[in-house]
Amino acid sequence: MALRHAVLAALLDGESSGYELAKAFDAGMANFWHALPQQLYLELTKLEKDGLIQGRAVIQETRPNKRLFSVTDAGLAELERFAESSAKPAFIRDDLLVKVRAVDSLSAKAVIEQLEERALIAAAKIDIFERYLHRQRGDVDEQAFLSSGDRIGPYLTCMRGLRFEQETADWCGQTAQILRVRYGVGADA
Amino acid sequence: MALRHAVLAALLDGESSGYELAKAFDAGMANFWHALPQQLYLELTKLEKDGLIQGRAVIQETRPNKRLFSVTDAGLAELERFAESSAKPAFIRDDLLVKVRAVDSLSAKAVIEQLEERALIAAAKIDIFERYLHRQRGDVDEQAFLSSGDRIGPYLTCMRGLRFEQETADWCGQTAQILRVRYGVGADA
């Protein structure tokens, strides 16, 4: 029952179609949850059936018709219940860490390459997140925005995503460097 | 096929029973993967059937008998294959982030409490990880250990876990503080 609440939380940004949500939950932007389009469409159907969101059809001329969903009062109440229930601990679960853990028994080259690739991906996300944060806070500085802006939830979670990616980029870069030195693999992996 | 490789990587530390692995993959220690005992026992059975690990029974007088597993050559080869295949991106997937994302539409108290609780949990993990790192490197400093120690994979992944938890503790603390100020909830939540 977790995607359920992630979708509700995302819909607080305003009415949205499955397709738009799918983009938001995809690799690029998902700073607080990740899901594939198929899951989202399914979840939206269930949420509507349960009365937690309501959809309205939008007939389009030039594009396929779509349905825009928004959170109902029952949905808000459900989110409130969710927020009060105890959160389960979050874990890192990452293929790349498994590979690094085993690196002493493997040929390091592939691992180094993947660390460097991951660092680049993280750098791209950092860029996206920084732009988003800047756009959100507008002219005021961060402190001022956080104390008086009218919607800070998305900002706060994006901050977390940003720091996570910065940490990822740093660790991947440093780890790749250490392994390169140890195993004499050139920098131009 | 991911737990599979996590188990293989964990067994590189040396022969281990399902029970011991279960502790290592549990909340406290799992700095590179997380799994429940039931999953591990199942996976160990499959790994043995596939010849990637081999078990040997140890008959104990005072405790139930157990089976210790170690990685075979085929298992090592499988890990090598895994390391060379491209890693799928890692995502944060955390209930608490969902709650923070939605906090503007909720009563903030419960969210603040959970942020503070999470910060404490993270602090405890930081402690565990720091001790582990210190024990691993022994007398030499980190740089020296990383360039000449004989097994650095576990050290590197634990570093990642450490930083992740530090980031968690910082962000949770700061976020709780911001929300406390905004919503006038006392520090003694």
Place this chain on the structure above:
DNA sequence: CGTGATTACTCATAATGTTGAGTATGCTCA
């Protein structure tokens, strides 16, 4: 002497997440 924690493991089922294959239309760019 019995309550609860630790060691050591198993089985079944439910919930979640991933993969693959479709359907359909229209827009843009070469």
Place this chain on the structure above:
DNA sequence: TGAGCATACTCAACATTATGAGTAATCACG
């Protein structure tokens, strides 16, 4: 003019993870 991309969504099958309920012995605590 046709290849590829964006919009917009659906269905089915599979893989992975999580949950709940047991079994059974020993040990430490009061």
